[in-house]
Amino acid sequence: MQELLQYLFSGVTNGAIYAVIALGFSLLYNSTELINFAHGEFAMLGGLSLVTLWAGLGLPLPAALILAVGIGVGAGFLFERLAIRTVRRPDPIVLVIITVGASILLRGVAMILWGKDSHSVPFFSDHAPLAVMGARLLPQSLWILAIAAGLILALRAFFKHSLTGKAMEACAVNPKAARLIGIPTGRMNLLAFMLSTGTGAVAGVIIAPITMCSYDMGTMLGLKGFCAAMLGGLGSLWGALMGGFLLGILESAGVGLFSSGYKDAIAFILLLLILYLKPAGLLGAAKIQRF
Amino acid sequence: MTSHNTRSHRQVRPIACLILMTMLVALPLQAAEMYKIGGIFSVTGPASFLGDPEKRSLEMAVASINAAGGIDGRLLEAVIYDTEGDPQKAVSGINKLINKDRVLAVIGPSTTPATLAVKSFAERARIPLISCAAGIAITDPVTPWTFKTAQNDVLAVAAIYGHMRRQGIGRIALLTVANAFGESGKQQLEKQAGAAGLQIVAVESFGDKDTDMTAQLTKIRSAGPDAIVCWGTNPGPAVVAKNVQQLEIKAPLYQSHGVASPKFIELAGAAAEGIYLPTGKILVADLLPADDPQKAVLGDYVRRYQEKFNLPVSGFGGYAYDAMQLLARAMVGTGGDRQQIRDNLENIQNHAGVSGVFSFSAQDHNGLGPEAFVMVRIEGGTWKLEK
Amino acid sequence: MSLKPLLPYLVLAAAVVLTGLLVDNFYALQVLIFIGINTLLALGLNMLMGYAGQISLGHAAFYGLGAYASGVLTVHCQWSPWPALAVALALAAAVAWLVGLPTLRLSGYYLGMGTLGFGMIVFIVFREGGALTGGASGLVGIPPLTLGGVDLSDPQRYFFLVWTVVLGFMLLCRRLIDSRVGRALRAIHDSEQAARAVGVDTHRFKLQVFVLSAVMAALGGFLYAHLIGFISPESFNFMVSVRLVTMVVIGGMASVWGALLGAGLLTLLPEWLHAFADFEMIVYGAILIGVMIFLPQGLTRGLIDAYERLRRQAPGISSAP
Numbered sequence: 001m002q003e004l005l006q007y008l009f010s011g012v013t014n015g016a017i018y019a020v021i022a023l024g025f026s027l028l029y030n031s032t033e034l035i036n037f038a039h040g041e042f043a044m045l046g047g048l049s050l051v052t053l054w055a056g057l058g059l060p061l062p063a064a065l066i067l068a069v070g071i072g073v074g075a076g077f078l079f080e081r082l083a084i085r086t087v088r089r090p091d092p093i094v095l096v097i098i099t100v101g102a103s104i105l106l107r108g109v110a111m112i113l114w115g116k117d118s119h120s121v122p123f124f125s126d127h128a129p130l131a132v133m134g135a136r137l138l139p140q141s142l143w144i145l146a147i148a149a150g151l152i153l154a155l156r157a158f159f160k161h162s163l164t165g166k167a168m169e170a171c172a173v174n175p176k177a178a179r180l181i182g183i184p185t186g187r188m189n190l191l192a193f194m195l196s197t198g199t200g201a202v203a204g205v206i207i208a209p210i211t212m213c214s215y216d217m218g219t220m221l222g223l224k225g226f227c228a229a230m231l232g233g234l235g236s237l238w239g240a241l242m243g244g245f246l247l248g249i250l251e252s253a254g255v256g257l258f259s260s261g262y263k264d265a266i267a268f269i270l271l272l273l274i275l276y277l278k279p280a281g282l283l284g285a286a287k288i289q290r291f
Numbered sequence: 292m293t294s295h296n297t298r299s300h301r302q303v304r305p306i307a308c309l310i311l312m313t314m315l316v317a318l319p320l321q322a323a324e325m326y327k328i329g330g331i332f333s334v335t336g337p338a339s340f341l342g343d344p345e346k347r348s349l350e351m352a353v354a355s356i357n358a359a360g361g362i363d364g365r366l367l368e369a370v371i372y373d374t375e376g377d378p379q380k381a382v383s384g385i386n387k388l389i390n391k392d393r394v395l396a397v398i399g400p401s402t403t404p405a406t407l408a409v410k411s412f413a414e415r416a417r418i419p420l421i422s423c424a425a426g427i428a429i430t431d432p433v434t435p436w437t438f439k440t441a442q443n444d445v446l447a448v449a450a451i452y453g454h455m456r457r458q459g460i461g462r463i464a465l466l467t468v469a470n471a472f473g474e475s476g477k478q479q480l481e482k483q484a485g486a487a488g489l490q491i492v493a494v495e496s497f498g499d500k501d502t503d504m505t506a507q508l509t510k511i512r513s514a515g516p517d518a519i520v521c522w523g524t525n526p527g528p529a530v531v532a533k534n535v536q537q538l539e540i541k542a543p544l545y546q547s548h549g550v551a552s553p554k555f556i557e558l559a560g561a562a563a564e565g566i567y568l569p570t571g572k573i574l575v576a577d578l579l580p581a582d583d584p585q586k587a588v589l590g591d592y593v594r595r596y597q598e599k600f601n602l603p604v605s606g607f608g609g610y611a612y613d614a615m616q617l618l619a620r621a622m623v624g625t626g627g628d629r630q631q632i633r634d635n636l637e638n639i640q641n642h643a644g645v646s647g648v649f650s651f652s653a654q655d656h657n658g659l660g661p662e663a664f665v666m667v668r669i670e671g672g673t674w675k676l677e678k
Numbered sequence: 679m680s681l682k683p684l685l686p687y688l689v690l691a692a693a694v695v696l697t698g699l700l701v702d703n704f705y706a707l708q709v710l711i712f713i714g715i716n717t718l719l720a721l722g723l724n725m726l727m728g729y730a731g732q733i734s735l736g737h738a739a740f741y742g743l744g745a746y747a748s749g750v751l752t753v754h755c756q757w758s759p760w761p762a763l764a765v766a767l768a769l770a771a772a773v774a775w776l777v778g779l780p781t782l783r784l785s786g787y788y789l790g791m792g793t794l795g796f797g798m799i800v801f802i803v804f805r806e807g808g809a810l811t812g813g814a815s816g817l818v819g820i821p822p823l824t825l826g827g828v829d830l831s832d833p834q835r836y837f838f839l840v841w842t843v844v845l846g847f848m849l850l851c852r853r854l855i856d857s858r859v860g861r862a863l864r865a866i867h868d869s870e871q872a873a874r875a876v877g878v879d880t881h882r883f884k885l886q887v888f889v890l891s892a893v894m895a896a897l898g899g900f901l902y903a904h905l906i907g908f909i910s911p912e913s914f915n916f917m918v919s920v921r922l923v924t925m926v927v928i929g930g931m932a933s934v935w936g937a938l939l940g941a942g943l944l945t946l947l948p949e950w951l952h953a954f955a956d957f958e959m960i961v962y963g964a965i966l967i968g969v970m971i972f973l974p975q976g977l978t979r980g981l982i983d984a985y986e987r988l989r990r991q992a993p994g995i996s997s998a999p
Contacts, residue, residue, distance in 0.1 A: 334955070334956070335956065335958070335959065372952060373952070373955070373958070376912070377912070377913070378816075378906065378908065378909075378910055378912070378913055379712070379902075379906070379913060380948065382708070382906055383705075383708060383709065383712070383948075383949065386704055386705045386708045387705045387949075389704065389705070390703055390704040390705040390706075391703065391705045403815060404815065404816045404908070404910040404912065407815075407816060407818050407908045407910075408816075408906050408907075408908045408910075410908075411906075411907045411908070415831075416704075426815065428815065428818060469805060469806075469814060470814045470912075471814045471815045471816065471910065473814070474813045474814040474815050475815055
């Protein structure tokens with residue numbers, strides 16, 4: 001029992017991170033129908049920025065957090081303006097390859113800026129692990145859950161209650177109609193990009209204290225987040241959440257109950273089964289995209 | 292787009308051929324003058340913590356040999372390529388070194404898979420290869436042209452098990468990274484456990500980019516081991532150290548020589564306290580008795596590395612440094628004859644290097660004994676020599 | 679089939695023969711062999727992506743299956759490589775058929791996800807395969823190829839072997855594209871629903887192309903394994919699959935020559951960029967982005983456009999009214 005609870009804690013902590021990354025994928029897909037293969041790199045950017053701002057420059061934590069996420073948002077802005085907007089005939093697959101190129105480029109830049117070594121930052125708050133029925137829960141896990149929940153509530157409020165948010169949703173539902181009624185779809189796409197990369201940076205920031213940050217940490221995070229987003233159903237924000245937590249818990253249960261070497265394989269086999277049974281993810285719309 | 296495509300196929304073909312031909316010509320060609328030494332290291336990529344200091348150390352060794360007048364009056368030149376830890380790039384690299392740069396010998400690669408991939412090419416070209424990777428399969432069985440300077444996993448495991456026996460430990464759990472380094476360690480750990488009187492009660496693994504290992508450690512904890520051995524390279528083992536602390540596991544944690552650098556203490560922070568690990572003597576150079584044969588070499592290497600690069604020193608760069616020093620010793624008086632260089636290498640005895648005292652023979656192309664490793668304990672953010 | 683469409687292939691064949699005879703630099707030949715193997719992989723994937731409109735983010739799995747099947751049989755069972763090749767190709771075809779059956783019913787990014795998951799699972803099986811696959815440390819001692827007593831490990835002979843195979847498959851794909859199958863595939867790519875409406879058994883055609891591309895990838899894996907003599911799981915991971923997709927898109931989808939150009943460029947780039955040392959990744963990424971921004975339809979189409987612009991600009995040469 002105690003073991004099971006510990007697996008659950010481990011799964012929920014990892015799952016929250018996957019969920020936040022998946023959220024970024026879904027946010028962008030919603031508005032642009034694009035998968036950003038460089039998304040994990042924005043998480044890396046957020047994490048490493050926090051290393052410099054908080055551990056390096058000694059800024060107070062809240063300021064460092066906001067600035068690190070700001071850097072993610074800014075990088076997203078530049079990325080959209082320089083590399084995505086400039087494509088003349090934006091075929092989805094072409095844009096996907098551009099994001100692959102961007103992921104390599106960002107890794108290269110981060111390697112020059114932060115070096116090849118890993119970096120670590122302290123926990124957000126310096127408490128001893130909490131004991132819950134014999135299992136141990138890190139305060140940082142609570143931070144991760146709280147920030148993830150806050151982010152989701154904020155996004156929900158944005159989409160449901162602000163004019164800009166509603167305009168963005170309109171673009172996602174029907175871009176042509178949105179343009180006809182005067183919504184600047186181009187600017188909405190830009191905003192979606194910045195929201196998405198900002199979310200990625202949030203994931204990097206909250207994960208930084210429990211793992212180590214290095215220039216090449218983004219690939220695995222992006223991959224897991226992509227799987228979570230697909231699992232939940234692309235474009236569905238709740239689906240992204242569900243997919244993230246499900247993937248995290250599956251992995252940790254795979255370690256606990258089967259074998260740690262095959263844990264990723266177990267997670268992927270279940271993923272495939274779910275895909276075969278529900279070809280558009282758990283909560284996704286049945287609408288399907290061509291390349 | 293497909294329907295338009297066929298129309299213009301005919302025009303593109305000659306251009307495609309032309310482009311391909313241009314690409315061929317663009318492969319640059321040049322000739323050799325000085326003694327050229329090749330280096331192939333994973334300067335970038337996941338194993339850059341090995342390749343980067345190795346590249347620096349090789350350059351440093353070449354510079355100091357040249358400053359002392361070179362070998363037989365001829366200067367050295369190092370040509371170094373990056374493998375990114377990818378066996379295919381390593382194969383490309385060694386063939387470029389052998390056939391384009393026409394080097395006399397090759398130092399590297401940094402990792403075991405890359406070395407195993409390039410080994411047959413070095414053997415076929417009859418060119419001395421001095422690998423900087425740890426895997427035992429590189430020099431066991433011995434092949435004529437392949438040597439290595441990194442200590443075998445066998446010795447690291449022997450050092451750990453020796454220490455455990457003195458501590459009265461009987462039941463151990465293994466937690467290894469799921470890559471070539473971790474797997475080679477796991478094999479040796481399992482192989483030597485019986486002879487050392489140790490019982491392995493749990494075997495778990497983790498991915499090299501995993502962010503949390505509490506699930507594995509929870510499973511290990513329920514098996515109730517006296518000690519845990521973690522085999523991996525940064526950052527995974529630092530996460531393991533933190534998770535062990537988080538789960539309040541009391542069994543002592545042993546790490547491998549893969550994390551034997553100040554970086555590990557920096558990453559794991561307070562969680563590093565009390566961890567045991569085997570390391571080459573480099574980390575405890577100051578603590579060595581004055582009569583240790585490596586003391587002078589180590590002091591010199593550490594001082595110059597820190598002066599030149601202003602970076603904390605690890606044992607990894609020493610593999611390339613030793614390789615160059617051994618090679619330089621073997622090259623004296625050969626006039627650049629590869630066969631003679633190889634024969635001289637095989638006959639080197641009692642060469643005090645950074646990683647240990649090398650004595651090669653026709654049966655042993657690693658040349659290091661168990662005294663190459665010492666056990667250390669992390670205390671107060673630094674290393675303390677264990678008996 | 680008249681001779682004229684064959685002409686470019688003859689030119690390429692002549693170029694291959696000349697290169698093979700004139701270049702005796704082992705390194706240059708080695709790079710060309712890698713280009714050949716990558717062309718084979720990209721060509722198979724291009725058939726799938728460009729003509730059948732199906733993406734695969736797990737193609738390295740088939741590449742690995744070919745390499746590992748042949749490697750395991752020759753190392754552990756002391757088979758000769760040639761029967762091992764037959765088994766490897768059959769295995770890849772069978773796996774592709776089994777996996778493709780449910781997976782190809784997905785589409786778009788979900789198909790990408792399905793193939794990605796398959797690729798990851800195969801990678802993990804290679805890594806956790808213990809003594810059979812050599813695990814993460816890799817499989818050592820794969821024998822070089824011989825054919826009728828002739829040792830093919832000589833780089834020149836291996837070069838001819840690889841490029842003969844590549845040329846053969848380029849011709850085969852060309853014929854396939856021009857056949858009824860090709861028309862059906864293009865119909866699927868343009869609109870799967872329309873194709874189904876006019877009676878094309880879309881699922882069967884997609885499955886056939888998937889199996890073909892898997893077999894080509896496995897053949898590439900066989901050629902790679904027996905060239906290097908050593909394989910490890912990292913050579914067949916997710917990033918390799920992404921690189922293959924990149925080759926196809928950079929070269930130009932739905933084009934036999936695009937596969938050649940994409941594979942050529944992406945194999946040669948790292949060789950050229952060595953001089954940039956730590957900046958290599960930045961330059962490489964920037965080139966990928968740049969090619970896609972300026973030639974969004976790939977090098978093939980970009981070259982055609984440039985050629986036509988040139989013809990239009992040069993007065994007197996243009997014969998068009």
